[in-house]
Amino acid sequence: MTSESKPKRATIKDVAEHAGVSVSTVSYVLNDSGPVAPERRNRVLNAARVLQYSPNESARNLKRRTASRIGMVIPDLTNQFFAMIAEGVHQAASAHDVLVVLVVPGSAEQSEEEQTRLLRSQRVDGVVYLSSTGSMPAASYELARSGPVVLVDEQIPGVDLPAVVSDSRKGAREVAQHVIDNGHRRIAVIGGPESLWTAQQRLAGYREAFAGAGIDPDSVPVLVGDYRQDAGYELASRALAADIEPTALICANDLMAVGAMEYCRNSGRRMPNDVSIVGFDDLPLSSLLTPRLTSVRQPAHDMGYRATTVLFDLIENRTPAPMSLLPTTVQVRSSVCDINGA
Known part of the structure; x- marks a missing residue:
């Protein structure tokens, strides 16, 4: 169909002309926003049906300030x-x-x-x-x-x-404190992308917990990932290859924690006896893993x-x-x- 033969969409002005009333009367009827005599109302509704008129919802919503x-x-x-x-x-x-x-x-x-x-x-x-x-x-x-x-x-x-x-910072501080309270001092962090506010907040929270426990935050290795499972696997392999192998991995989200757990399992490390792992997000899968993953629940x-x-x-x-x-x-x-x- 060419642009010349394409049917023109009826406007509120078309409805008003067809019904023999003013545009404001049509608006009153269609929006139920003002008094209109029954006979005129019926003419407007009939004209709208005949012309297959449909209102411009975007314009109506803008005027009403609704979505x-x-x-x-x-x-x-x-x-x-x-x-x-x-x-x-x-x-x-x-x-x-x-x-x-x-x-x-x-x-x-x-x-x-x-x-x-x-x-x-x-x-x-x-x-x-x-x-x-x-x-x-x-x-x-x-x-x-x-x-x-x-x-x-x-x-x-x-x-x-x-x-x-x-409150990512508070959650991170509390989960790191849980790791510390269980005696862990050799810890590595698998963090999120440095450009993301969430990753920055979580790293700040971890570091606050380390400092509060007398652990130099700068002594704790931080390996930066992208919040994906594959990154957790790769970064766990690097963290656990260190000369002083960490006893705990703090992961900035659950997907990277899942990847870290997969690496530990494939490399013959027992969890949590050889390596303890925590995550962040508390995804539904977290309680189904073996071992069940300690995590920070976000709503x-x-x-x-x-x-x-x-x-x-x-x-x-x-x-x-x-x-x-x-x-x-x-x-x-x-x-x-x-x-x-x-």
């Missing part, structure tokens, strides 16, 4: 932690009858920049954004200029956007839900707090051995 659809940028749905955040976003949106347009840059050949441009084309009313790099592409800044954006899980330095995060679902409610506040012209900090808790299981002899 019809929001976007979410998330790095990877194969990561259970990210998927739980996405589920929280979906649940909050569903409660408001709002559609979620999901962009997963890691699952497509398109770059994050290209995927974010695609999201802009969907005319979403706002975006929940989870960064995998600690930065935002240029297209995402355009999103922030044209509508509300809320960060979840990560903060981005120099970006003035509201964020919903967990992933609640983070996604809260980020969405903050986004709705912005869309409806309310001012939320610049940052929402959700609590973390250490889930103690059987992956840490007490070497105090108690």
Whole structure:
């Protein structure tokens, strides 16, 4: 079909002309926002049916300051932690009858920049954004200029956007203290990407626990990974090849802890007797591993839900707090051995 033969979409003005009423009368009827005589109301509704008129939801929602659809940028749905955040976003949106347009840059050949441009084309009313790099592409800044954006899980330095995060620093400090309390002094850290706020916060928390226990934080080796299972495997092999082999590995997320456990198993090391391991996130799989993994529980679902409610506040012209900090808790299981002899 050529552009000349393509049917023209009916406008509110077309409905008004067909019904023989004013545009404001049509608006009153379709939005149920003002008094209209029954006979005129019926003419408007009949004209809308005949012309197959459908309102421009984006324009209506902008005027009402409500949302019809929001976007979410998330790095990877194969990561259970990210998927739980996405589920929280979906649940909050569903409660408001709002559609979620999901962009997963890691699952497509398109770059994050290209995927974010695609999201802009969907005319979403706002975006929940989870960064995998600690930065935002240029297209995402355009999103922030044209509508509300809320960060979840990560903060981005120099970006003035509201964020919903967990207390990673406190959780890291507490799980490292648990390792220390069980007598471990030869410790290695398998950390996350240095560019990410979460990795920085967790490393700071670990170092606080070391310093509080009289362990020089600079004496504890830190091997930097990318939060993926393969990195945990590789970095565990390097950490355990040191001249003074650590008795404990503190991993900055559960996926790297799983990789570290896999390496220990393949190399004949017993867990937790030879090597104790802890993680961060408390994914559902953590309690199913052998040994069951001690980890820091983050309220992933609640983070996604809260980020969405903050986004709705912005869309409806309310001012939320610049940052929402959700609590973390250490889930103690059987992956840490007490070497105090108690």
